[in-house]
Amino acid sequence: xxxxxxxxxxxxxxxxxxxxxxxxxxxxxxxxxxxxxxxxxxxxxxxxxxxxxxxxxxxxxxxxxxxxxxxxxxxxxxxxxxxxxxxxxxxxxxxxxxxxxxxxxxxxxxxxxxxxxxxxxxxxxxxxxxxxxxxxxxxxxxxxxxxxxxxxxxxxxx
Amino acid sequence: xxxxxxxxxxxxxxxxxxxxxxxxxxxxxxxxxxxxxxxxxxxxxxxxxxxxxxxxxxxxxxxxxxxxxxxxxxxxxxxxxxxxxxxxxxxxxxxxxxxxxxxxxxxxxxxxxxxxxxxxxxxxxxxxxxxxxxxxxxxxxxxxxxxxxxxxxxxxxxxxxxxxxxxxxxxxxxxxxxxxxxxxxxxxxxxxxxxxxxxxxxxxxxxxxxxxxxxxxxxxxxxxxxxxxxxxxxxxxxxxxxxxxxxxxxxxxxxxxxxxxxxxxxxxxxxxxxxxxxxxxxxxxxxxxxxxxxxxxxxxxxxxxxxxxxxxxxxxxxxxxxxxxxxxxxxxxxxxxxxxxxxxxxxxxxxxxxxxxxxxxxxxxxxxxxxxxxxxxxxxxxxxxxxxxxxxxxxxxxxxxxxxxxxxxxxxxxxxxxxxxxxxxxxxxxxxxxxxxxxxxxxxxxxxxxxxxxxxxxx
Numbered sequence: 012x013x014x015x016x017x018x019x020x021x022x023x024x025x026x027x028x029x030x031x032x033x034x035x036x037x038x039x040x041x042x043x044x045x046x047x048x049x050x051x052x053x054x055x056x057x058x059x060x061x062x063x064x065x066x067x068x069x070x071x072x073x074x075x076x077x078x079x080x081x082x083x084x085x086x087x088x089x090x091x092x093x094x095x096x097x098x099x100x101x102x103x104x105x106x107x108x109x110x111x112x113x114x115x116x117x118x119x120x121x122x123x124x125x126x127x128x129x130x131x132x133x134x135x136x137x138x139x140x141x142x143x144x145x146x147x148x149x150x151x152x153x154x155x156x157x158x159x160x161x162x163x164x165x166x167x168x169x
Numbered sequence: 170x171x172x173x174x175x176x177x178x179x180x181x182x183x184x185x186x187x188x189x190x191x192x193x194x195x196x197x198x199x200x201x202x203x204x205x206x207x208x209x210x211x212x213x214x215x216x217x218x219x220x221x222x223x224x225x226x227x228x229x230x231x232x233x234x235x236x237x238x239x240x241x242x243x244x245x246x247x248x249x250x251x252x253x254x255x256x257x258x259x260x261x262x263x264x265x266x267x268x269x270x271x272x273x274x275x276x277x278x279x280x281x282x283x284x285x286x287x288x289x290x291x292x293x294x295x296x297x298x299x300x301x302x303x304x305x306x307x308x309x310x311x312x313x314x315x316x317x318x319x320x321x322x323x324x325x326x327x328x329x330x331x332x333x334x335x336x337x338x339x340x341x342x343x344x345x346x347x348x349x350x351x352x353x354x355x356x357x358x359x360x361x362x363x364x365x366x367x368x369x370x371x372x373x374x375x376x377x378x379x380x381x382x383x384x385x386x387x388x389x390x391x392x393x394x395x396x397x398x399x400x401x402x403x404x405x406x407x408x409x410x411x412x413x414x415x416x417x418x419x420x421x422x423x424x425x426x427x428x429x430x431x432x433x434x435x436x437x438x439x440x441x442x443x444x445x446x447x448x449x450x451x452x453x454x455x456x457x458x459x460x461x462x463x464x465x466x467x468x469x470x471x472x473x474x475x476x477x478x479x480x481x482x483x484x485x486x487x488x489x490x491x492x493x494x495x496x497x498x499x500x501x502x503x504x505x506x507x508x509x510x511x512x513x514x515x516x517x518x519x520x521x522x523x524x525x526x527x528x529x530x531x532x533x534x535x536x537x538x539x540x541x542x543x544x545x546x547x548x549x550x551x552x553x554x555x556x557x558x559x560x561x562x563x564x565x566x567x568x569x570x571x572x573x574x575x576x577x578x579x580x581x582x583x584x585x586x587x588x589x590x591x592x593x594x595x596x597x598x599x600x601x602x603x604x605x606x607x608x609x610x611x612x613x614x615x616x617x618x619x620x621x622x623x624x625x626x627x628x
Contacts (some may be wrong), residue, residue, distance in 0.1 A: 035331075038404035046411040053415045056434070060362070063428045068358040077357035077479065085295025085353075086283040091216025096425045097502030098361065099297050102203070102215050104586035105502060108345060133206030133587075136214050138280070155357055163424035163434070165499060167582045 067159040079144075080151025087138050094169075096160060102133065103169025110156040112167050115149040122148070170532040174250035179533050180260050181236030182526045186615070188229035188267070189519075195222040200604050203597040204253055204532035223387045224274070226514065227298065228267045231309075233380055233522030234343075235263075238320050238336060240529045241386045246327030251319050259315050267306040270301055284580045292353055296364055301570055306350055310601040313344040332382045334391070335407060339378030346370050358426035365421045372513070373417060373442060373484070377410040380480070381449065387473045387528050388453065393461035402452050409445035417442050420492050432494035439492040443485030446517075452574035454475035464530065466539035468548040472524035475556060479516025487512055487563065499578045503594070505570030512563040520556075523614075530618075541622020548617040554610025561603040581594055588609045 019108070064070075084090070090099035096107040102146060109118060126134040139146070170176065198218045201208045209218070243250050250256060273282045279295070286302035288294045293303045317340055324333050349366040385403045391398055419435025449564070452476050464470060487509040491500040500506070527548065531540045538544065577589040584592070 021564075033401070035401040035404065038401045041333075042404045042408035042411075045408045046415070048204045049412055053418065055414075056419075056431075057362075058424075060427055060431075064358060064426070067428065068356055068426050073355055081355055081357060082289075082292060083358075085292065086288060086298060087222065088279045088295050090297050091219050091279075091300070092214075094502040096361070099502075100216065100219055101502060101504060101507055102219070104197075118441070122428050123305050128207075130362045131206055133202070133215070133590075134210040136211060139344040142435070158358060158426040160424045160426055161429050163498060163501065165324065165578045166583045168589075169579050 053169060066106065068155070069157055072154055072157070074150065076147050077149040077154045078151075080147035080149070080154075083140065083144050083148050084151055087140075092135070095155065096158070097163065106155075106162060107158075107160070108156050108164060108167060108169050110149070110153045112169070115153065118149050118152065119145045170535075172613075174256075175240050175243050176533050177250065177253045177256040177260075178236040178240035178529060180257075181232045181239065184260070184264055184532075185229040185232035185236060185522065186526070187427055188225045188232065190304070190611060191271075192225035192229065192371070193604075193611055194220075194525045197601070197604050197608060198222075200597070202302060204594060213275070217279065221271055221274055223298055223382040224300060225271065226519075230518050230522060233257075233384075233518075233526070234340070235316055237379075237383050237522065237525040237529075238316070238340065240324050240525065240533070241383070242320050242333055242336070243320065243327075244332045245333045245386065246324050248323060251322035251326065253318050255315060259272035259312050259319075259550050263312045263362070265314075270305045273302065274300070279364040291351065293351055296353070296360070296561055298368060299364070303351075306347075306471045310344070310347065313340075313347065317341060317344055323503075330396075331403060332386050333402065335378050336382040337462055339375045339382065342375030342378065343371060362422070362427060365418055368420045369413070369421055372518075373414040374411060376518065377414065377445065378407050380476075380517055381410070383521050383525050384448065384449070384473060384476065387469060387524055388456045390528065391464040391466065391470050391473070392456050392459065392460050394456050399456060402448075406445050406448050406452060408447060409441075413438050413441040413444060420494075420497065423494050423497055428555045436492065436494045440489060442492070443481065443489050445484035446481040447530060448475060448478040450481045464538070466528060466545070469528035469539070471549055471552055472527050475552060475570050476516060476520035477561075478525055479512065479520055479556060481516070482560075483509065483512030483514070483516035483563070487567075489490055490567075499574050500570065503570045503578075504596075505574065508563045508566035508570055511566065512559060514554075515559045533597070541619075543621065543622035544617050546618035547613055547620050551610045551614035551617060554613060555607055556610075558603045558606040558610060562600050562607065563599040563605060565596045566603045569593040569600070572596070 023114070084095075089095075092100050092103040093106045094101060095105070097105065113121070122135075122138065122140065125137050195218050198209060198213060199215055199222055202215050202218065239250060239256055273286075277285070279300075282302060283289075283294050286294075286304050288303060291303045293306055294300060298304070316424060317337075320340065321337060325338065331508070346367055349363045352360075352363045352366075354360055381403055385399050388394065390400055415438075416434055417439035419431040421438040422431035422435055425470075452475070457470065457474060491505045491509065492498050531538070573589050575591060576584045578587060
């Protein structure tokens, strides 16, 4: 046995003695007690978040058009390429702040011009949205850009 | 195999591996689209290939968890499965629903799929990882309930062990939290808030219970160490997982409109999330070092020890890298997230499912304890090929993420997203090459099932 192994064995014995005093039922109680406690804390924080959110998400501005825009966003799986407030796929630009970055008319014209068919470049599909649907998407992105996100993203490039 | 009904796990494992192959092929497609933007466009747009890649992962892991449960619960409970027939029926229901959903993604435009499946009646589609049509989600709930019923009834009529209790808590939590996939308010902030109750509370919550209980089962079986010791530390690990992981959800509530106190609480608790993973590594190696026997299934032991290390690196270390709010402010939604996601899922969940398959399949296929040495050599080669290439995938994506963060977020003259992406090409090419090596590892893994070997390893 080398010295390192002996040291290892000594440490192991000490740990064994310590772990014998620490019983399975103590471990079980930590699991149930700890988990339950933090579930309750989390629910409490959720409740508090729910109360504070109206001032941050400006839900009074969620018009029928904004809600319709969100549905179009979902039903074309926009999040499969883009991120929105940093969540989603990382293949295409962040769109949480695309409204202040580009403006409504640009967003609509851009979507209508797709795909670019430039060889080798990433391609965005043509979704064939109506004028009204494009307006709804823009309204949704405008509302999204007005959420209080604690100053994220760091700059306009998203 | 001690109970005949454990064999119902077999189709679950085989189908899981088939979906795994599909997941990797689509991973290579989207990896290629990162460097050759119009690759396979418009036939397979990036978003479609990506949802096939991620959804196949989730579904094959669920098949793996179910197979694992059907295998280990009868053995732990020392009784036959309550209803092998129900398990077989649910297998076909789930497999058919899964295949139909993937075909739906590939064959019709997503908007058309939403229309065909009546998404407007109960809109749940189009959110990351929860892209499945509402009807598929309902199917998943039904399959999970039937599965849980079968497992719980088995445990009730047999021996109750800590391993099965924790497994059931994990599975019940998985099913319960999935119900939040039906919560989709018009308010994006609320949508995102509860979306994480599925995604985060799955992978950094209840799934860890499933992981830890399967790992404990394999350790009990392969090392012969006293169950009391293994179960005691199992409790400690999952206690730490939930104590840190539940409030740790807060690391997703930094920049989505939620109050700013989440930055503090999310940072503190998620900074502690590596602790249970580190304990798991120490636990697995300690128990292995105290082993009372040399189990002939060396491959299964390798997967079990490997998962404890890779989960710590992927979920623990790579999670910690970008979890503190001041860091995350710059890295949020960059390739750093992708790097972490890949190694965490592979290390924690892919490897534990491959570990239980490695342990169970030889027994289900009628071997005494393990495959032949030749077959195990192939399997262990696949372990190293897949694991090392996943390490490189993670390193390359981390490189891409650091450069991206610098150019697009930190710089005084930030570059646009697409201009930044052009600068990351070399990392994306290297990632794709590492991905191809991963595929080779997977092929070696598949071959290992067909290697006979001249001699059965004895128990």
